[in-house]
Amino acid sequence: xTSAEAQAQTRARAYFTSxxxxxxxxxxxxxxxxxxxxDAVLAxxxxxxxxxxPAPAEWSVQEVVDHLxxxxxxxxxxxxxxxxxQRPPGEPIPxxxxxxxxxxxxxxxxxxxxxxxxxxxxxxxxxxxAAFETSxxxxxxxxxxxxxxxxxxxxxxxxxxLEWKAYALTSWRLHAIxxxxxxxxxxxxxx
Numbered sequence: 001x002t003s004a005e006a007q008a009q010t011r012a013r014a015y016f017t018s019x020x021x022x023x024x025x026x027x028x029x030x031x032x033x034x035x036x037x038x039d040a041v042l043a044x045x046x047x048x049x050x051x052x053x054p055a056p057a058e059w060s061v062q063e064v065v066d067h068l069x070x071x072x073x074x075x076x077x078x079x080x081x082x083x084x085x086q087r088p089p090g091e092p093i094p095x096x097x098x099x100x101x102x103x104x105x106x107x108x109x110x111x112x113x114x115x116x117x118x119x120x121x122x123x124x125x126x127x128x129x130a131a132f133e134t135s136x137x138x139x140x141x142x143x144x145x146x147x148x149x150x151x152x153x154x155x156x157x158x159x160x161x162l163e164w165k166a167y168a169l170t171s172w173r174l175h176a177i178x179x180x181x182x183x184x185x186x187x188x189x190x191x
Contacts, residue, residue: 016166024128034176054189066102072117137161
């Protein structure tokens, strides 16, 4: 592991630790703000551009939303598990998960499914008592982009075990923000 990669891991872990003192209401507020920002970007995506890739190796906005839908579905189940005091069974959700045919799914359907997942997450967090604690952890595939000495950025992947607040904020707040930026870049490139 390079020094830059070790620093990226240290920063990520400091973020996770810093979220342990938040209340469920604060966790909810941060997630809802990210969902609202993502929704605003997606609402600006014209149907005729949603499925177009900005470059051959880059995802279209539709592929981004497909990825979010596919990762949010098992993520909601993982959140249910950890809020019930259980470690979710099975392996962590793959980092680049997509459906088998992301470009064949209707754009309006994808947006509806994404909003349904957002609603499910918010409803689950709404039911968390202020004093809730659990020792259950959720394994995730953490991905952080690390600048390389020669200039390009390389994704660093590792498995991290997270407590419920860090898991919720990473899986829905940071994930939504990251892909909101990706969708914004794709739309700008196609404009």
